[in-house]
Amino acid sequence: MSEIDVLLDQHRGARHDASSIPIMPRLSTVVVSCLDARVDPVHLFGLAPGDAVVLRNAGGRVDEAVLRDVSLLRVFTAAASGGSRSPELVVVHHTDCGTARLGDPTVASAVAGPVGADADAVAAMAVTDPWATVRHDVGVVRGRFPGQVAHGYVFDVATGELLTAAECETTA
Ligand SMILES: [Zn+2]
Structure with missing residues (x-):
């Protein structure tokens, strides 16, 4: 049994119905x-379907792709609410992050090569100190977005604790 069969079995068991969830x-x-x-x-925040947008990448780094999506969500949220709502950003990094291995130049080059990325830029994604x-x-x-409400947290994988690292509320 390949892993897709496992996933499809679990999908059939999950019976996820998104038809009544607002976009x-x-x-x-x-x-x-x-x-x-x-x-x-x-799991960290007990999210149910339709609760919140989650953007994930290696390390949880705020790179250009994440900034583009945040910009899109700021525009869409403002449009949907008539300008009364704007997204609140929560950035979570964690201890024991696998991206720490990117500190090894051989690993960074192996990751960067197939996608034509700069090995130093890939190495800079490493989360050694979350x-x-x-x-x-x-x-x-x-x-990039002055006044953007943003919170930074570190999740400790050893203890399960979510610890505050940065709090930035809207500036006047
Ligand atoms: Zn990680």
């Missing part, structure tokens, strides 16, 4: 987090 999420929150299977925001990287990434968001 705009219940919360305007946008969570950015690592793709690590242990650190799924659905406190430092999450604060940096909240700063990147605030630099």
Whole structure:
């Protein structure tokens, strides 16, 4: 049995019906987090279908792709609410992140090569100190979208604790 068969079996058991869920999420929150299977925001925050948008990549880094999606969500949320709502960003990095391996130049080159990326840029995605990287990434968001409400958290995989690393409320 291949893994797709496992997934399709679980899909049939899940019976997920999205037909009655509005396209705009219940919360305007946008969570950015690592793709690590242990650190799924659905479980971290007890999210149900339709609750919030989750953007995931290696490390949960705020890169250009994430910034583009945040920009889209800011525009769509404002349009859907007549300008009364704007997304609240939550960036979560975590301890024991696999991206730390990108600090090895051989690994960074192996990742960068097939996609034509710069190995140094790939190495810079590494989360070796989640406190430092999450604060940096909240700063990147605030630099691109002045006044954007953004929160930074570190999830400790050893204890299950979600710890506050940065809080940035709307500036006047
Ligand atoms: Zn990770």
